Amino acid sequence: MAEHREETLFFQTLRRALGHPPNAARPAGDLFPAEPSAEERRLLARVSGRSEREREELVSRLAAAARPLHLEVQALDDLAAARDAVLRLVAEKSPEWGGEKQLVAWSHPLIESLGLAEPLARQGIPLHLTRPVDPALDAAAADEERRRQRSRIAASFIGITAADFCLAETATVVLRNRPGEPRSVALLPSIHVALVPRSRILADMKELFALLRWEERFRTEGLSNYLSFISGPSKTADIEATMVHGAHGPREMVVFLVPG
Amino acid sequence: MDTVTLFVPCLMDAFRPEAAEAVVAVFKRLGFAVHCPAEQTCCGQPAFNAGYRNEARTAARRFLRLFGDAEAICCPSGSCVAMVRHHVPALFDGEPDWRALALRTAARTFEFTEYLVDVLGRDDLGASFPGRVTYHDSCHLLRGLGVREQPRRLLRRVRGLELVEMKNPDCCCGFGGAFSVKYPDISTALVADKVEWIRESGAEAVVGADLGCLLHIEGALRRKGLGVRALHIAQVLAGGR
Amino acid sequence: MSAIRTDRYVEEARRGIADPVLRRALAGLQERFGRGTAEAYRRLPEGPGLRQTAHAIREKAIAHLDILLERLARRIRENGGEVFFAATAEEAVAHCAGIARRLGVKIAVKGKSMVTEEIGLNAALAAHGVEVVETDLGEYIVQLAGETPSHIIAPAIHKTRNEIADLFAQHLGIPRTTDPPRLTHAARRALREKFLAADMGISGVNLACAETGHISTVSNEGNIRMATTLARVHVAFMGMERIVARLDEYEIILRLLCRGASVQDIGTYVSFIGGPRRPGESDGPEEFHLVVVDNGRSRMLADPRFREMLCCIRCAACLNVCPVYGRIGGHAYGFAYSGPVGAVVTPLLTGIRRGRDLCLGETLCGACKDACSMDIDLPRMLLELRAILAEGDPGWGVEPSGGLERQVWKLWEGLVSRPALYERALQAGAVLQRLLPRTPAGWIRRLPPPFSGWTKSRDFPPVAAEPFRRRFAKRRKEADRG
Structure with a gap:
């Protein structure tokens, strides 16, 4: 039921404009089906039946789509190679806003399994892990914890996330929002590194939406309250149509494909 | 008959x-x-x-x-x-x-x-017309009726005629009927570009299939003192054997 | 409501035409995007016919708008967000100002949103002491210059790097540079401070999905992600029509939106937002508010002639092909929306009589219809608006046109109904034209008002001494005799 007078009037006007009785909410009919369509069944079958060779094709499509977007994609054989690739980035790049080299990463099993903490510690480079905010904290303490995390994220020149999915057709990394996996890690640092397990590469958004709508293990979490599609570094062409990377978000983005 | x-x-x-x-x-x-x-x-x-x-x-x-x-x-x-x-x-x-x-x-x-x-299946009408011409797509013929290739096919079969494409042949010339009189500044800005593109094409005549556009374009060509003619396609296709 | 200056179309158009920098920028824009978009539609796996599919999806959504909006609102509320339904621009801005007051907001960062331009949000918040910072680079430039956007997707298309260099040197205190990467970086630095300091983030909505209860935003710069992630409260504004039922439908509309807007397969950042941050999350806004705006849309919805306009997703593809927009620029349209979409939507939102020149000042060339990502028949609606102007429409508060114009068309009707009289009028024209100044070839150099506009820049063709029908009839008679 409408909670406010404005809302009641709004819907009355709306229904009248549509030629329906102004006060009766209409049934949804088949607007929101409870079963996948034939097309969606086909998509689901395609995803679940995808062969190793077809997956490899997706990887090359991903790489091809990424190139014009200024998005670097590296296919790595194992986690050690991924760790080395991150360390190489750390060594080669310098912080955009000055200051010390610092990294921030989600507290995520895949990222933690890279074993970055130890080699970075040896170089004296801080690696911040973004832990969930403890629900037991009172409001003031929770706010303080959020502020602390945010300042660390803002101070880091590289942010590491682990993608839920990756869409080959458009070179898109898909992130769902969860405690301990703040979205600003993919936003405030100048370089965004996204780890993508190969099994999470899909062809396109159609496949993804079919999974999110109908596949039990993804459906429960759904889109989460903040689903991000990220296809390359931030960019703008607002000054005389000249393309510049690094408008507000990361100016560089790297995808590391890892086994699993 | x-x-x-x-x-x-x-x-x-x-x-x-x-x-x-x-x-x-x-x-x-x-x-x-x-x-x-x-x-x-x-x-x-x-x-x-x-x-x-x-x-x-x-x-x-x-x-x-x-x-x-x-x-x-x-x-x-x-x-x-x-x-x-x-x-x-x-x-x-x-x-x-x-x-x-x-x-x-x-x-x-x-x-x-x-x-x-499309109806008669003819494109070679045995016409001849010496010279280099460019074709202007009129808006309603192109976008209203979907006719783009037919006039070009007819023109390509005319003896002695060289068809050259101007830049943006499908851009409106700014005629728009009463628009050309009511909004002369906008209409003029449009036809000025059209005339420039025609001039750049090096054509001796601009050919079209809508007289409104052609009179408009010709009015601008004449005012500019350019010697390019504006002809209805029928005038070209009726050209002597 | 933001200021309405649709009655200045003719003079503002003249000003745009006279601006060589603007003309060059617009020509470049149309060159890049106009043809590119058409090509992008052709390359779709489903073919360009996907636009028709999208049109059907949008029409279905509009026909079930009440159901979809109820579902969206219910979902967002279940997720801890707030939804406010505003009948007017005033209600919408007052609601947002109320939130700002309650939370003591000092700085609001804003992502590009056409509906907030429409309702005049910035001025209203400024009046409440809130500093509103536009964060899309183009909008930021335009805001620093004290201007309004002139293109839906490329708001600062009318500014040169030299003007931007001056603006930035003056406002950001940087050494003057005309280098786009350096200018962009200066704005990046200045706006990063604003993002980190802001209490409120404001965004528009590109498209909502009713089934899941999410709004979505699309940007290349990442400014909308910043604005919707870092501030304590996020207020999103959406025109009430910006919704589809399901994700599979959403996917089709999104692909066309990105192709129509900027010839991209997908925008760099597409975000689905379903509510505020959840317990345990360390970022994201504490409060999420969605403001759904009617502000005249329900009138379009109720009129079958204009309901189709609600299918529009403001991708701006029509601007990138419109020959008139390409010459006069966006400011001539006198309101938030420019180009063909503005020519239809602005009169409907702000007054048809007042926006008369927007309805009449187009050539009906049809390029917009072919470019429209949602396959909307804009020329048809321009013709409907013209019919309302001529014949009047009490529903839209428009009186029939009177005076000279009506008499001219009555006279025309009389002439075309009487061939003998019609022919005599042509004869009279052929004689009278001799009184006018003519070129050696017989073309008329100067016509009297109200036709004088033509001969300002073009010669006018002379009426033939003997029109075709008379020649034909004569020849037929000769043939019959001979």
């Missing part, structure tokens, strides 16, 4: 009768008998575009009465045919008998180049 009924655009009748005569000549060469109802005036498009639908309806009714019985109606103007095909039936949404007549008439009304190429 095959017969075609000629629907002459009012602008052509008044301002470029020789183009209509060229249409007749083309059909004669193809062995057609040409009918041309003497009472015809206008299909109603100017009033319709200005929003005066009652007045447009009066003209459209006359048009339908005069042409309703014809077997094949040919008109050397994309915008007049778009009017007959799309807008006249819609004008009679509330009058089923007139609407039915409008739809029947619409189904038998063809633009000149479309009629030659």
Whole structure:
């Protein structure tokens, strides 16, 4: 039921404009089906039946789509190679806003399994892990914890996330929002590194939406309250149509494909 | 003998009768008998575009009465045919008998180049025309009727004619009927670019299939003192053997 | 409501035409995007016919708008967000100002949103002491210059790098540079401070999905992600029509949106937002508010002639092909929306009589219809608006046109109905034109008002001494005799 007078009037006007009785909410009919369509069944079958060779094709499509977007994609054989690739980035790049080299990463099993903490510690480079905010904290303490995390994220020149999915057709990394996996890690640092397990590469958004709508293990979490599609570094062409990377978000983005 | 009924655009009748005569000549060469109802005036498009639908309806009714019985109606103007095909039936949404007549008439009304190429299957009319020409796509012919290739095919088969494409041949020339008079600054800005593109193409003549655009373009060419001619495609296709 | 200056179309158009920098920028824009978009539609796996599919999806959504909006609102509320339905621009801005007051907001960062331009949000918040910072680079430039956007997607298309260099040197205190990467970086630095300091983030909504209860935003710069992530409260504004039922439908509309807007397969950042941050999350806004705006849309919805306009997703593809927009620029349209979409939507939102020149000042060339990502028949609606102007429409508060114009068309009606009279009028014209100044070839150099506009820049063709129908009839008679 409408909670406010404005809302009641709004819907009355709306229904009248549509030629329906102004006060009766209409049934949804088949607007929101409870079963996948034939097309969606086909998509689901395609995803679940995808062969190793077809997956490899997706990887090359991903790489091809990424190139014009200024998005670097590296296919790595194992986690050690991924760790080395991150360390190489750390060594080669310098912080955009000055200051010390610092990294921030989600507290995520895949990222933690890279074993970055130890080699970075040896170089004296801080690696911040973004832990969930403890629900037991009172409001003031929770706010303080959020502020602390945010300042660390803002101070880091590289942010590491682990993608839920990756869409080959458009070179898109898909992130769902969860405690301990703040979205600003993919936003405030100048370089965004996204780890993508190969099994999470899909062809396109159609496949993804079919999974999110109908596949039990993804459906429960759904889109989460903040689903991000990220296809390359931030960019703008607002000054005389000249393309510049690094408008507000990361100016560089790297995808590391890892086994699993 | 095959017969075609000629629907002459009012602008052509008044301002470029020789183009209509060229249409007749083309059909004669193809062995057609040409009918041309003497009472015809206008299909109603100017009033319709200005929003005066009652007045447009009066003209459209006359048009339908005069042409309703014809077997094949040919008109050397994309915008007049778009009017007959799309807008006249819609004008009679509330009058089923007139609407039915409008739809029947619409189904038998063809633009000149479309009629030659798509209906008659002819593209070589044995014409010759020495010189380099460029073709201007008129908006209603191109986007209203989807005719892009037919006039070009016809032109390519003309002896001695070299067809060159100008930049943006499908960009509006800025005529727009009453628009050209009511909003002269905008209309002028459009035709100035068109004229520039024509000049750049190096063509000696610009050819089109809608007289409104052609008179507009020619008016600008003449004011600029450029020696490029503006010709209706029929005038080219009627060019001597 | 933001200021309405649709009655200045003619003079503003003249000003745009006279601006060579603007003309060059617009030509470049149309060159890049106009043809590119058409090509992008052709390359779709489903073919360009996907536009028709999208149109059907949008029409279905509009026909079930009440159901979809109820579902969206219910979902967002279940997720801890707030939804407010605003009948007017005033209600919408007052609601947002109320939130700002309650939370003591000092700085609001804003992502590009056409509906907030429409309702005049910035001025209203400024009046409440809130500093509103536009964060899309183009909008930021335009805001620093004290101007309004002139293109839906490329708001600062009318500014040169030299002007931007001056603006930035003056406002950001940087050494003057005309280098786009350096200018962009200066704005990046200045705006990063604003993002980190802001209490409120404001965004528009590109498209909502009713089934899942999410709004979505699309940007290349990442400014909308910043604005919707870092501030304590996020307020999103959406025109009430910006919704589809399901994700599979959403996917089709999104692909066309990105192609129509900027010839991209997908925008760099597409975000789905379903509510505020959840317990345990360390970022994201504490409060999420969605403001759904009617502000005249329900009138379009109720009129079958204009309901189709609600299918529009403001991708701006029509601007990138419109020959008139390409010459006069966006400011001439006198309101938030420019180009063909503005020519239809602005009169409907702000007054048809007042926006008369927007309805009449187009050539009906049809390029917009072919470019429209949602396959909307804009020329048809321009013709409907013209009919309303001529014949009047009490529902839209428009009186029939009177005076000279009506008499001219009555006279025309009389002439085309009487062929003999019509022919005599042509004869009279052929005689009278001799009184006018003419070129050696007989073309008319100067026409009297109200036709004088033509001959300002073009010669006018002379009426033939003998029109075709008379020639034809004469020849027929000769043939019959001979």
